[in-house]
Amino acid sequence: MNSVLIGKYNVPGPRYTSYPTVPYWDxxxxxxxxxxxxxxxxxxxxxxxxxxxxxxxxxxxxxxxxxxxxxxxxxxxxxxxxxxxxxxxxxxxxxxxxxxxxxxxxxxxxxxxxxxxxxxxxxxxxxxxxxxxxxxxxxxxxxxxxxxxxxxxxxxxxxxxxxxxxxxxxxxxxxxxxxxxxxxxxxxxxxxxxxxxxxxxxxxxxxxxxxxxxxxxxxxxxxxxxxxxxxxxxxxxxxxxxxxxxxxxxxxxxxxxxxxxxxxxxxxxxxxxxxxxxxxxxxxxxxxxxxxxxxxxxxxxxxxxxxxxxxxxxxxxxxxxxxxxxxxxxxxxxxxxxxxxxxxxxxxxxxxxxxxxxxxxxxLNEEDLIIRRHILNLMCKLETSWKGDDLKFPELPEVLISLKEMEKDGILKLDAEGLSIGELGRPFVRNVCMAFDLLLQRKKPETRLFSMTV
CATH class of the missing domain: 3.80.30.20 (tm_1862 like domain)
Incomplete structure (x- = not known):
């Protein structure tokens, strides 16, 4: 395992048994x-x-x-x-x-x-x-x-x-x-x-x-x-x-x-x-x-x-x-x-x-339901798609920009309609999900809420 990637991506993050995650429930x-x-x-x-x-x-x-x-x-x-x-x-x-x-x-x-x-x-x-x-x-x-x-x-x-x-x-x-x-x-x-x-x-x-x-x-x-x-x-x-x-x-x-x-x-x-x-x-x-x-x-x-x-x-x-x-x-x-x-x-x-x-x-509101489907796809299939309009959301361009670094590191592959996580990226699937987690992105926790991803 690449120790550089471990040091880079080993951060606190959810295990995504749900979206929204429990700390972000309304x-x-x-x-x-x-x-x-x-x-x-x-x-x-x-x-x-x-x-x-x-x-x-x-x-x-x-x-x-x-x-x-x-x-x-x-x-x-x-x-x-x-x-x-x-x-x-x-x-x-x-x-x-x-x-x-x-x-x-x-x-x-x-x-x-x-x-x-x-x-x-x-x-x-x-x-x-x-x-x-x-x-x-x-x-x-x-x-x-x-x-x-x-x-x-x-x-x-x-x-x-x-x-x-x-x-x-x-x-x-x-x-x-x-x-x-x-x-x-x-x-x-x-x-x-x-x-x-x-x-x-x-x-x-x-x-x-x-x-x-x-x-x-x-x-x-x-x-x-x-x-x-x-x-x-x-x-x-x-x-x-x-x-x-x-x-x-x-x-x-x-x-x-x-x-x-x-x-x-x-x-x-x-x-x-x-x-x-x-x-x-x-x-x-x-x-x-x-x-x-x-x-x-x-x-x-x-x-x-x-x-x-x-x-x-x-x-x-x-x-x-x-x-x-x-x-x-x-x-x-x-x-x-x-x-x-x-x-x-x-x-x-x-x-x-x-x-x-x-x-x-x-x-869950409409945004929650869309993001939930993406995170389920990633956790269960190691891939997701936004080919259909029902899986698009306004912040998608910003999410894709944030994933570019992971693509450069070989964790995932991006194309115009979706992404897939490769073998190297399996240990970092939670990190990929975090990029889609709009509630987490909007309000970073001020105290430790989650275990480390690695």
Whole structure:
């Protein structure tokens, strides 16, 4: 990796799971009424045609992993499960009243937190409640995030009966020093056992998450972790950069010093080393940070030009509506975003009163919708076009001028009707998106909001 390019483009930037990005949402003019209107409009347009996505946030963890940036609540008290699931189903009922017809669920994902903190019985209660008032769409894909240390064969088998065929396990790194620093002690044998149990239960896509740039991590740790990963050959791998944002995520990420983290150049060396090893093993790089075998649905979605990106990350199919249930969950109507309150007690109290528990959001205007399409194209296809008038916007000439430097550096190619990002430019796709991010260009943040792009 060119160290000059790293030094030049390694700046704070969004990961673009949405546009506008959350710090640039217009919270002041957002209302729950406007969110509901955008959602009902979108549901009418899309439910019969493609169905909806459903993201459910299950926030509880028994211990704190210090690398984690997710909204979580640390507890060993499993008595929290039943009231929380009951609240999720009450929130689901609020949305069902808005929709006025049975939703067709195409994508369902359990995130966290640690979804496998919940007992099999609690998850069954949740799923029975969801599907008592909804149907499965054609070609549905249901998935969950599993902790290798506590995902039981019973979890896998019961969820498989409801149609789950994809699970992702957080591996991060197999080196003991790194594991101690991030408070995630997880032997290879645990991951091997959980991976084998998933395949035995009929899961067709088993994923592993590997992070580079963790405290005390070195290039040889990445080599060791990927060598061990190759023994199991998961169907897809999320290989992504650690986002060090302690000013946002609080005390969890203050468990080690900045000096304990590898430099930007060391991180890129880790990425290049890992990428080559994965490609040599038969994995194909997809979008940003993701690799998949050619037999996996994520790779097939690229071939069919169906790869999509939202708050769940990369997904293998597109739905116009994504409903988010649970604390901090974000919903997406395509025309708007809304995020739930982050505290468990506040969330449960609101839904008990029949109140939609959103506390902030953004309704997209025409400019937002155009820029959103460009950024989705770049993140999912590594290219975009302004051939049609519907993808042109007044500031486009200025954006193209700002991209000239990246073109000179070999990151992208420009022509009269579009641009494409080459192999050299893959690590800098976020930087290319930032050139299109009009809200970011108009108001540069005065404080650190985002992790570094490299």
């Amino acid at each position: 919270d002041e003019s957002f209302t729950a009424v406007a969110w509901k209107e955008s959602l009902t409009r979108s549901f009418k347009e899309s439910n019969a045609k493609e169905g909806i996505s459903l993201y459910i946030h299950l926030p509880f963890c028994e211990s704190l992993c210090t690398f984690c940036g997710c909204n979580k609540r640390i507890t060993k008290n499993h008595g929290v499960e039943v009231p929380y699931v009951a609240s999720l189903l009450k929130e689901w009922d609020i949305y069902l009243k808005l929709f006025k017809e049975r939703p067709r669920i195409k994508e369902l994902h359990f995130g966290g937190g640690t979804p496998t903190f919940f007992s099999v019985k609690s998850l069954q209660f949740l799923l029975d409640g969801l599907f008592g008032k909804a149907d499965k769409a054609e070609d549905f894909e249901f998935s969950f995030e599993g902790h290798p240390n506590n995902t039981l064969p019973e979890h896998l088998e019961v969820l498989a009966k409801y149609g789950f065929r994809r699970v992702s396990y957080g591996v991060q790194d197999y080196n003991e020093t790194v594991q101690k620093a991030i408070h995630r002690i997880q032997p290879f044998e645990k991951v091997k056992s959980a991976t084998g149990a998933a395949r035995k239960a009929g899961y067709t896509s088993v994923g592993h998450d590997i992070i580079f740039g963790l405290p005390f991590q070195k290039a040889e740790h990445i080599v060791h972790t990927i060598e061990k990963t190759k023994e199991l050959m998961p169907d897809r791998i999320a290989f992504y950069s650690y986002a060090h944002v302690p000013w946002i995520k609080g005390n969890g990420q203050r468990g080690f010093k900045e000096a304990d983290l590898p430099s930007a150049e060391e991180k890129r060396r880790m990425y290049e080393t890992g990428k080559k090893m994965l490609e040599d093993a038969g994995y194909v790089e997809i979008g940003m940070d993701h690799f998949a075998l050619k037999t996996d649905s994520l790779y097939k979605s690229v071939e069919k030009k169906q790869l999509h990106r939202n708050f769940m990350g990369y997904t293998s199919s597109t739905t116009q509506v994504m409903v988010g249930l649970g604390v901090s969950a974000i919903g997406d109507s395509w025309y708007g975003f809304a995020q739930n309150v982050k505290g468990v007690q506040e969330y449960e109290a609101l839904v008990a009163e029949g109140i939609l528990p959103v506390y902030r959001g953004h309704i």
